[in-house]
Amino acid sequence: VTVTETKDGQEAPAPAEKVKSKAIKGEIPTPTADGADQTVTVEVTYADGTKEDATVTIAYGEAKDAYAPEGQQVDVNKGEDPSAEAGIKNKDDLPEGTTYDWKTPVDTDTPGETTGTIVVTYPDGSKEEVEVTVNVVDTTPQATDTELYTAQGGVVNKPYGQTATNDEVIGVVTTDAPAEKIQSIVVVDAIPTTGQNQPVNVKVTYADGSNDTVIVTVNYGLATDAYDPAGQAITVDKGSQPNAADGIANKADLPANTTYGWTAPVDTSTPGTTSGTVVVTYPDGSTDQITVDVIVNDNRTDAEKYTPEGQEVNVNKGETPNPEDGIRNKDDLPEDTKYEWKTPVDTDKPGETPGIIVVTYPDGTTEEVEVKVNVTDPRTDADKYDPETKPEIIKPGENPDLTDNVTNLDDLPEGTQIKDITPEGTIDPNKPGEYEGTLEIQYPDGSKETVTVKVTVEKPASTVTPVNNQQNTQTNKVTKVTTSGPKTGDFTNLGVHTAAAIGSIATLAGLFFARKRRKVDEEQ
Template sequence: PDGTKFEYKTPVDTTTPGDKDATVVVTYPDGSKDEVPVKVTVTDPRTDADKNTPTPKEQSVNVGETPDPKKSIGNVGDLPDGTKFEYKTPVDTTTPGDKDATVVVTYPDGSKDEVPVTVKVVTPNMPAPSTPNMPAPATPSTDADKNTPVAKDQTVNKGETPNAKDSIGNVGDLPNGTKFEYKTPVDTTTPGVKDATVVVTYPDGSMDEVPVKVTVADNSAQASDSTSAKKEEAKELPNTGTEAHAGLATLGLLGALSGFGLLSRKKKED
């Protein structure tokens, strides 16, 4: 009806994105009410470029080789799936030296970041002919020599088991089939920042050990608040308007019984 009013029973939390449960109180002109459970979807208006910060990473290539722009970003594993990488202009690898370049990071929503990076162009190691019977300098041969895993902080709740892979920030740069495990289990029985070591095992069997930190959060207070909230919610059942209808039905029944009583008395007097 005209004049009907609408309000949320409690304010909707829009500080974080997601589907939020809420209740709309509908108040009619005669003062009666309905309560309607609804959902409000809260979206993040920021672009992928606003939400992410790609970090530069130095890479080395031989003279004449073409560098991979993805390998010039140190935290590829933190960026959204489908993110693309390209150099703004081709990197000159015709001569050795440190070459400045810019990687254009294009996110799935079309937004972009430009990251200044450095590409080191080196001359391949060659044996020295003037020194007979001397072996040529060793060149990187194992996966561990060719890759540099980067530590990444992660947070888990007290009692949870952290994932060693989540403690490495550039998983996307490492070879397929690389395995990750903690050197010793992380103690999550007490809250705090815990030092740990991730053992990165490459497909060729070579290994790297990466010192990392795992923050163990104390979730006991959060669980207590959640339990209290559920108890309060259980006390207050939603009003769907059935109370008003039940009251009207009760009044109608009492009226009918009163009418039958008066009719019976009149017949008796007659």
């Protein structure tokens, strides 16, 4: 690939520093059978990072320019067509797929030497010619002893268990040649020891060296005619397949390498007596079939017979789950099967926990099944949580906002709503004194509870002589209210507002906040 640039209207090779790299894209093509030119793409990357593809043409040469076939003499019988391929000595050096033909037919009518031209055609279609000598041989055949005489094989029959001998095989070969014309008769193959119609090649060689091969057939009697297998009952466990060989009582009397199998698998799914047919296969391939009794016993333990299936068990927090509830298929298990936990299940905390059920069968065998125990807390949110409030201090004429007086909002579940349900007229904002407001706490699960809030309406500033400016921050843990009058106010989302109020000396001296009775919570 040559890279050029144009300067002053003239193209010249580009400086080497202008070309960063040249890379072949894909594979370099190999020559095709027709010898056609091949192309390959080269990617040129310039110094500034730009790229350009260039096409390179690969012109492969013709096969005739790469190879040199060598001729050799071809011998052929008078009147026959010589093989063109036989006239090339170095065919193995030429490419696969090369063909050879005579340029013109070779005249083989006259014995002696003549010439012929072989056209060698390569896979790419290129050709070249090679001139060779063709030797035409005039052969007037003379009859050999094999052609003059005829040999024939015979049949050897042997009972099962006996083997045909070399002399017995040769003894059944016949020929019409006189004894002096027979040089030898030899068994060529190994003599088989079993089977029917087994061929054995025998070579007859005559005095002139010519030979003929004949076939002697050897027949052996069948083992099934020579043996009588005796059946016997088989005892087998339920679900197991019995050994067919165990159903034959006199295996020691049968020939070595005899095999045993069932005509069909024996059904042992039901205890009791059934039957099966044993196929006795002898080494010669012949067979006998014997029907035998199969006694099916069920010796499995209950643990082996049954498979308990576990399932999830639901239980309330703090309660003991029933292990029997953890087995899905109790009806499939035997009567009087017992179920117990391997170790006590911890149900102190809600959530999933594992448990292992020990299944004890009537026969005393056991097996273990691991199950999930889902521990749930049945209490409502109102039972679980204790909202705490702080007092509300307002000046005369101000309206109290009690919905932000719950101090432990972060401890309550998200979505909890607070509503001021203080009955109208309960708090007189124009009359100094202490009052009690009521809040309704509504939880996400729909449960509710009410708490009280101490409300103090301060005396007018002109009638009070302050003693100190101490801020009242005591938390009022209010008692739940079980009754309520007309409700005022709206539900509001949880919010925390810090309220600080400076009370008068008299108010601070007499203010004791009611504490909400705490519920007993096993969780906390």
